[in-house]
Amino acid sequence: MSVELGIIGYPIGHSISPVFQQAALDHCGIDAAYQAWEVHHDGVGGFVNALRRPGMLGINVTVPHKEAVIPFLDEVDDWAAEAGAVNTIVNRDGRLTGHNTDGTGFLRALREGAGFDPAGRKVLVLGAGGAARGVVLALLRDGVAELVIANRTLQRAEALVRLASSRDIPARAISLTSSDLSQAAAEADLIVNSTTLGMTHGPDEGASPLSREHIPPTALVNDLVYNPLRTPLLQEAEQAGASVLGGIQMLVYQGAASFEMWFGQPAPVPVMLEAASQAMRARSQSLNG
Ligand SMILES: NC(=O)c1ccc[n+]([C@@H]2O[C@H](COP(=O)([O-])OP(=O)(O)OC[C@H]3O[C@@H](n4cnc5c(N)ncnc54)[C@H](OP(=O)(O)O)[C@@H]3O)[C@@H](O)[C@H]2O)c1
Incomplete structure (x- = not known):
């Protein structure tokens, strides 16, 4: 049938x-x-x-x-x-x-697509909208060591930080434009972009939330934006010598x-x-x- x-x-x-x-x-x-x-x-x-x-x-x-x-x-x-x-x-x-299945999909993509296990690692999440919420919940379940959430609207990042605080995982919210962003990026094992920056037809097509000099070569950079497949952020990350994983x-x-x-x-x-x-x-x- x-x-x-x-x-x-x-x-x-x-x-x-x-x-x-x-x-x-x-x-x-x-x-x-x-x-x-x-x-x-x-x-x-x-x-x-x-x-x-x-x-x-x-x-x-x-x-x-x-x-x-x-x-x-x-x-x-x-x-x-x-x-x-x-x-x-x-x-x-x-x-x-x-x-x-967004959270488990995100974690499987990290593991099977990039061989990355977030447990015990430092993570920088860019953005604090719907996709970021799913990603943060998954990272907390998986036992990340530390979270920094950077967003244009600070209050939305602070709301996600409260999810981490309730699980005793160190977390802080910063503005996407603050000078703290480069420090947070430099210390991160994983950088996840969940903003719409760089998205085709989005208001900021062609833009990257981070430039290459702020991306450590030891990090994995996962852009959730999948249109285009090779986003401006992934291009910056490749230039920095970092590992990359696309949103697809x-x-x-x-x-x-x-x-x-x-x-x-x-x-x-x-x-x-x-x-x-x-x-x-x-x-x-x-x-x-
Ligand atoms: N790969 C996947 O499976 C998957 C799944 C879900 C989503 N996504 C992608 O993830 C992205 C976000 O989706 P979403 O559902 O979370 O959207 P959303 O809830 O609308 O959140 C949008 C995020 O982008 C930020 N943002 C928008 N314009 C900005 C700008 N000009 N400068 C800086 N930040 C800006 C917003 O900041 P404010 O809070 O300040 O507005 C917010 O953090 C989209 O590109 C979507 O296609 C991918």
Whole structure:
């Protein structure tokens, strides 16, 4: 029997989840089409309730509905409860559970994509929005030694620091423009960019939150921005001699975790990564061509 699955968001045309999830389904010989549904805020409740139907495995949820779906679910897991956001819904015999695979996707990307274990390490997180919250929660769970969170709006960084303080992990908030930033970068084992700086079509396309002279060659630099694949920050990090990891890895690993929840089998990550990277390259060529 063919099964149903897909993703909801508003708008949804930008999402490349359909590309790499379909590549995984095809590779595994699963008879299913991963769909993309553009759902307006008013329609979220009705859409989620209808997921209880037979043959519907579940969905991914992207912006702006990650919080809005929660009241319509029967249960949410610890990761989703802590993040206050759901990116994966699983339907088991009409019972809907909500999950958040961003944190585990981020950690798997670090481990499997860059051989980096954050336990006991010093981490600088740039940004304090939704993506940063998921990253900080994952790093705290993994037992980082020390966190610095740098954001344009200091209060948002301070809110994330309170998450660390409640777990007795040393953390401090700084402004993205403060003179402390270069010191924090110099001491970091891992630098994660979760700002939108450098993102294609963003307000600061072409900008990097750090320049090469502030990036230590011993650090791993992970830019969560994946459009373009090779961001201005990653270029600066390469010039500094640091190790780099692109945002496409986290994107694919969070999707791989969803796939594994729906099908109970390992996701073909290399196939998904190749499909996602190819889709991003094709998009940038069609823009430049
Ligand atoms: N790879 C992945 O799987 C993945 C997953 C999620 C998100 N992302 C990417 O991560 C980025 C952030 O997403 P998000 O959902 O966290 O967005 P968000 O909640 O809107 O947060 C945006 C962040 O960028 C900062 N920012 C925006 N414009 C800035 C500027 N001109 N100068 C300095 N800082 C600026 C914001 O600072 P303020 O607080 O001061 O506004 C905030 O920290 C996006 O590029 C997104 O595509 C990637």
